[in-house]
Amino acid sequence: MDAQKVTLRRMTPSEYDAATEHREAETARELSKFMPQEPARERARQGTARFLPDGLDTAGHHLVVAENGSGEVVGNAWIGPDPRQASGTTSSAWLYDINVFPPFRRRGYGSAILAAAEELVAREGRTSLNLNVVGDNEGAIALYRRNGYGVSSMYLSKSVRR
Secondary structure, three states, rough: OOOOEEEEOOOOHHHHHHHHHHHHHHHHHHOOOOOOOHHHHHHHHHHHHHHHHOOHOOOOOHHHHHOOOOOOOOOOOOEEEOOOOOOOOOOEEEEEEEOOOOOHHOOHHHHHHHHHHHHHHHHHOOOEEEEOOOOOOOOOHHHHHHHHOOOOOOOOOOOOOO
């Protein structure tokens, strides 16, 4: 398969709304493995409010869609400051979310979006792009490994019940 190329552009307000709805639903789905559905949805909404207080216009955050060479929107991403760094430190960026739309999956667009995100943060003078991935998301883990990402920390959990 030939390597795909994408161009990133700022989301429109309607694209932002759709991406936020999708991201919050996915977050709630993951959280509902550990808590009831409604608190999981509320926590997902709180995360958006915390990290994107001004929505699409939140300073320092890039909320982008990826277009292929034919101008089709193949996915989206949210790239911003690394939440683990002290305010004002800019050596690393954080990939908060990446999404390849279903008709374009398994065609190299995930790697293309990652490459475009890496170029974006490098142009800003950042030296790394970090992310978090849910441990059972084998497809995402494989994508990141194929693109040179390695484990920098690991959080493990086990449910215990009486």
